[in-house]
Amino acid sequence: MLIEAEGLTKTYKIGRDKFVALDNATFNIDEGEFVAIQGTSGAGKSTLLHILGCLDTADSGSYHLGGVDVFKLNDRETARLRNEKIGFVLQDFSLINHKKVDFNVMLPLYFNKTPRREMRERVENVLDAVGIGSQVGKRANQLSGGQRQRVAIARALVNDPSVIFADEPTGALDSKTSKEVMKLFRRLNEKGIAIVIVTHDNAIADCCDRKIVIEDGKIVLDSGRKTEK
Amino acid sequence: MKNLRLIFEFFGRNKIPAIIIVITYTVVLFFANDSFGQYRYAAYTRDLMKRVETPDSLYCMPIVSDGDMMSSDSADPYGDFIDSIEEGAKKCKAYTPFSRTTYLAGMFNGTYINCDLFTPDMVERYALPLSGGNWSDMNRKNDDGCINAIASGAFFMNMDVGDVAEVELNGKGSADERTLKFRIVGKLAKPYAAPFFNAAGTEMSSRYLYQRLDGLILMENDELSDALDKCGGYISTTANFMTAYKSGSSQEEKDEYLKYFEDQFSVFTYDELMAESNELISRELKRRLPIPIFLLTITCVALLSISVLVINKKLREYSIYYLCGCSRFKSYAIISGAITLMSLIGGLLNIVFMEGYYYLTSNGFIKGGGETIYDGFSVLFTVIFALVTAFLSIAISLLIFRKSSPIEIYRKYET
Structure with a gap:
């Protein structure tokens, strides 16, 4: 089992009020799965993705990634796990726009022990794999939206992760480019990488093998396994 | 990386x-x-003055005409002039030997340096802070013909105590005759301040009396005199000098000694020098x-x-x-x-x-x-x-x- 989440709950304080972003979320994801986490805006899907991506912690519950109890790790160990096991693709691409493509893709390698001479080789390989090898010398802000998302995917891939978490990865793209990006995710999934996509878009969710639907912080549907609302 | x-x-x-x-x-x-x-x-120079001078010290600034000095036949007109003043001063009961800045120029590693000559009295009195070595070693005899010296300034930065510096002095003889070997027995500490009695003015403070020396301090003795005679080194003396009341002098004797100088030129007593120095420090602090x-x-x-x-x-x-x-x-x-x-x-x-x-x-x-x-x-x-x-x-x-x-x-x- 790649991901084991049990009873994940996250509450935000807004002034004196409490807002439950995630309410007792329990599910598992196997290695090599292609999963969509679907929900409307404010349903709690990004919160769930942040917790699954080790960017944030839950107030209660437990989360194991690749058998590691994530909530027991310290800042440094969590960062290492994020670096080695996880790749992120976000709606706004999260690239350093004034830097060149190669620096952006290389960034995760700066935070582990990859030798410098190997870094460039790995960057060239992943850029070729996502089809933008020729853009290596350009700055991120010189690329189109689709190209930028490919750069983000290349960055997610550069450390050979077990899972890629994508938060509305096609949200800023036109439909043609969206399809290309989804095809790329499918190709990567076929190579054995688990893909977890957060989306509000039915068409995107339909491209995935499994759907987890979330409403008001609760999981209401998990690939046919329907929970009570 | x-x-x-x-x-x-x-x-x-x-x-x-x-x-x-x-x-x-x-x-x-x-x-x-x-x-x-x-x-x-x-x-620093105020504290140095406090250490090396006594409350009986006097800084004397003879009024001399540079033109007269230039036209003099003497090799060291200022020295001769001060000698004449000192001859007169000897008649006073409070007389003590003058401390004057006597120096000769030389060439060390292709650069001009000053070699200050200290009398044995001055060596004892102006035992300035050293970063290495001892002033007492100035009296040590060398078998190899080297003359003892205290090194001061950046030119001798890479030399250690015990090293020998070859200096070509300015003089009449040939280059070989003028090149003397000096054994470094001590190195002056930063900021390399040594007495330099050349400054004159209406305001006189320690800052002007102790100035940076880039060169050597040598002790006047027979050995050095012989060496300088052989090479014919050009010795110069600055216009001013320092003296002091003889220890144990009565007030009358002190007044007589001071009057001897004041009748001829300007004199600063130790108290005046100290007051000026303190005033300068206070001014520096504020400014x-x-x-x-x-x-x-x-x-x-x-x-x-x-x-x-x-x-x-x-x-x-x-x-x-x-x-x-x-x-x-x-x-x-x-x-x-x-x-x-x-x-x-x-x-x-x-x-x-x-x-x-x-x-x-x-x-x-x-x-x-x-x-x-x-x-x-x-x-x-x-x-x-x-x-x-x-x-x-x-x-x-x-x-x-x-x-x-x-x-x-x-x-x-x-x-």
């Missing part, structure tokens, strides 16, 4: 402000060190220190401001680092490294300059009056200032950085 690259990335798109702040920081620190150095030099302290404060605030501005601009970038597996701790380390680098560059440039100051001024690469002190204390001050400014900037920057978590930044950009 990877961490260094990330530290340099901190300055990405902020290079110009960072360079400007580093230049400003360096210049202000240099200015502050120079001002503090000048103030400390005034205080020199406020501006550097103000500028140092402004620079500290500027470094802090630029650090905070850069941090605010970089929050998004550091949230991306976090996404890629950079821990918060490592982000703190990168930010701290970059801010420290800015203050460190300024501090290091100042330390390098201060370490090279005496060499640069001695060799004429930069103009320097020599009335300043750059020593271990100056280096310590620079290091402490660099660390304090870096610490303050880091502390405030990290407080701001901590307030915005990566999740908040992602959410901000999502909306």
